[in-house]
Amino acid sequence: MKYRKLGNSGLKVSEIGLGSWLTYGTAVEKDQSTACIHKAYEQGINFFDTANAYNKGAAEVVLGEALKEYPRSSYVLATKVYFSMGKGPNDRGLSRKHIIEQCDASLKRLGVEYIDLYQCHRYDTETPLEETLRALDDLVSQGKVLYTGVSEWSAAQITDAVHIAKEKNLRPLVSNQPIYNMLVRYIEKEVLPVCEREGLGQVVFSPLAQGILTGKYKQGQPVPSSSRAANDRTNSVINSYLNDEVLSRVQKLENIAQNLGVKLSQLALAWVLKHPGVSSAIIGASRQEQVEENVKALEIEIPQPVLDEINLVLAEINGFVPNW
Incomplete structure (x- = not known):
């Protein structure tokens, strides 16, 4: 395993992290979930990500119980706050009340005394940003949280938060x-440019596009019966990728991976991690073999000619070629 600093902090996270969205506490049985988490730890993964909203806290419970047998200092535990956790008017968002109450609830479900990385799951337009940032700062002062971050915030929102924190x-x-x-x-x-300038590292989710970038979904063929796309509880996000244009480009990417002698999933992860602004790529896994396979992506070096070929294929999808 390889590790990178999380932004400008001193915290080091594994380049491959393990997440629990749409898997643990939702679509994967507890024993199977625990086995995947243990396999990840054995492979050197130290970054484990979840959220209070994942199946209303069930994912936090599964993750916390699975990690209980390991020294608390040996892993980095991340969770989030924002989405609705009840029917009351204060049961969602980033108000001081909701943040403080949900942090305590997450600590209880996870069975730990502190959260390494506490993240604002989305931006809250109804709460003053200073109120949110002060609540997070107080949690750090209390020792309940060590570091704080955000998820899916725009460049402008991140910039505002950075400026308020400094002021x-x-x-x-x-x-x-x-x-x-x-x-x-x-x-x-x-x-990415704003975060690199301001010292925020990226812990990216869905680096395999919910399994599309594994090559398991083929143009003109039915979805595999065991896949997330065949599960009514997890297919809403995946189905947005399932169109002929995307799948035809994915086939081109798979051909490139085969020529390089690697799996498409490994090439996709190596491509994401090639960007220096990315601290960790968060995978999802329902089987231990998936964890092992994904970790092998860290051994891949993408030659510049291959990277150029990949970028040409990607430009056909979204018309934007990166500068790296």
């Missing part, structure tokens, strides 16, 4: 968690 002498945000993969690259234009 009010609050602890800085250290990370952003956006979606980022070969097919979804909006962060390259504004978010």
Whole structure:
């Protein structure tokens, strides 16, 4: 395993992280989930990401119980706050009340005394940004949280947060968690440059586009019966990728991976991690073999001619070729 600093902080996270969205506590049985988490730890993964909203706290419970047998100092535990956790008017968002209450609830579900990385799951337009940042800062002062970050915030929102933190002498945000993969690259234009300038590392989710970049979905063929796309509880996001244009480009990418002697999933992860602004790529896994296979992506070096070939294929999808 290889590790990178999380933004400008001193915290080091594994280049491959393990997430729990749409998997643990939702679509994967507990024993199977625990086995995947243990396999990840054995492979050197130290960054484990979840959220209070993942199946209303069930994912936090599964993750916390699975990690209980390991020394608390040996892993980096991340969770989030924002989405609705009840029917009351204060049961969602980034108000001081909701943040403080949900942090305590997450600590209880995870079975730990502190959260390494506490993230604002989305931006809250109804709460003053200073209120949110002060609540996060207080949690750090109390020792309940060590570092703070955001998820899917725009470049302007991140910039505002950085400026307020500096002006009010609050602890800085250290990370952003956006979606980022070969097919979804909006962060390259504004978010990545702003975060690199301000010292926020990216812990990106869905680096394999919910399994599309594994090559398991083929143009003109039915989805595999065991895949997420065949599961009514997890297919809403995946189905947005399932069109002929995307799948035809994915086939080209798979051909490139085969010529390089690697799996498409490994090439996709290596491509994401090639960007220096990315601290960790968060994978999802329902089987231990998937964890092992994905970790092997760290051994891949993408030659410049191959990278050029990949970027030409990607330009056909979204018309934007990166400068790296």
